[in-house]
Amino acid sequence: MSRIAMDSGATVRQAFLERFGGLPDVVVRAPGRVNLIGEHTDYNDGFVLPMAIDRAVWIALRATSDGHVRVHGVDVEEEGEFSLSAVSDAGPPAPGTVSQGWLEYLKGTAWALMDAGHELSGWEGTVAGDVPMAAGLSSSAALELATACAFAQVGDLPWDPVAMALLGQRAENRWVGVNCGIMDQMISACGRADHALLLDCRTLVGQHVPLPQDTSVIILDTNTRRGLVDSAYNERRSQCESVSAHFGVEALRDVTSAELARRAGELDDLALRRARHVITENERTVEAADVLATGNARHMGELMNASHTSLRDDFEVSSEALDVIVECARQSAGCHGARMTGAGFGGCAVALAETAAAAELARSATAKYRKVTGHTPQAYVCTATDGAGSAPSGRLT
Numbered sequence: 001m002s003r004i005a006m007d008s009g010a011t012v013r014q015a016f017l018e019r020f021g022g023l024p025d026v027v028v029r030a031p032g033r034v035n036l037i038g039e040h041t042d043y044n045d046g047f048v049l050p051m052a053i054d055r056a057v058w059i060a061l062r063a064t065s066d067g068h069v070r071v072h073g074v075d076v077e078e079e080g081e082f083s084l085s086a087v088s089d090a091g092p093p094a095p096g097t098v099s100q101g102w103l104e105y106l107k108g109t110a111w112a113l114m115d116a117g118h119e120l121s122g123w124e125g126t127v128a129g130d131v132p133m134a135a136g137l138s139s140s141a142a143l144e145l146a147t148a149c150a151f152a153q154v155g156d157l158p159w160d161p162v163a164m165a166l167l168g169q170r171a172e173n174r175w176v177g178v179n180c181g182i183m184d185q186m187i188s189a190c191g192r193a194d195h196a197l198l199l200d201c202r203t204l205v206g207q208h209v210p211l212p213q214d215t216s217v218i219i220l221d222t223n224t225r226r227g228l229v230d231s232a233y234n235e236r237r238s239q240c241e242s243v244s245a246h247f248g249v250e251a252l253r254d255v256t257s258a259e260l261a262r263r264a265g266e267l268d269d270l271a272l273r274r275a276r277h278v279i280t281e282n283e284r285t286v287e288a289a290d291v292l293a294t295g296n297a298r299h300m301g302e303l304m305n306a307s308h309t310s311l312r313d314d315f316e317v318s319s320e321a322l323d324v325i326v327e328c329a330r331q332s333a334g335c336h337g338a339r340m341t342g343a344g345f346g347g348c349a350v351a352l353a354e355t356a357a358a359a360e361l362a363r364s365a366t367a368k369y370r371k372v373t374g375h376t377p378q379a380y381v382c383t384a385t386d387g388a389g390s391a392p393s394g395r396l397t
Ligand code: GLA
Pocket: 038, 039, 040, 041, 042, 043, 180, 181, 182, 183, 184, 342, 343, 344
């Protein structure tokens, strides 16, 4: 598990002191993420290129001996508690049920760990974070990985980032009831400072790709959130699965652009466009990792622009707000490219720009967007950080 510098952990540490008295045994942190390219490819066994960001979920905690987890949610100003044996006995809700509320992520992670054979101990702690919720920056995966990290610390569990990411995904799929792919949990667990991660979502083999010098990543939050994202997401998943079944392959990852072009006549227009997005996005993502590694930010920006067009026109998961903010970013001097990021239908866009131009891009793109749409956006110039990790409380004071 990586050791990380603390500063945003100050909030949870202070809250711990006030709520529970004394110092926590440990403080853990798991980051949110922004995906640079490779959207809606993870559940097609394809490639993604996200980075962990300097916004995270933090937990300050202390071991207890009563087999309970007792938490204070600092941001939501709520208390929560559950018994590990009750979670293990009850098991996950019936398939198709969606469990609401932040505590469910903790329970789901506890269940997934116990179901995988880990012996868990109880703890009490404070939770806080600065990953905006429902914005497409993976606040849920961050909470799952921070929880896993908390259990790993108090129970002295071996920390295997890939295994923990898979358990986080299992918690989300089976307990929370959201049918996500593996990208978010993998990058929250396996991120590396100053690098993006080219991840093969079939083999889960990752390659850390250094970000080009003098290049910054800017997240632009449209401040729009659309309901029914889950049903639209599931619909896209099943459309992709139908095409791969038609081609007799395991996943769309196994089809090339050339094959799709040759057999295009077998598909209706909608199926063709959905498949074309996934297949071309996989190709762009592999190419993006190469061009990033050579420091060619301009070419990377072109691939991001092409990704947005494909998500907008072929996969149809963009929104008017996302299209506008992407356009506003591209009009700024020094912008290499911009696209929507995450599941879509609202939430955030990501832009790549010369570092010297990043602050001005954030200012001008948000000002233009506000003028056109009337929404109040947020912009974050962010850096790539390490994945989930801990620091002993002694180092935090
Ligand atoms: C959400 C899911 C991910 C991935 C993206 C789209 O963030 O949680 O698994 O499918 O959407 O790329």
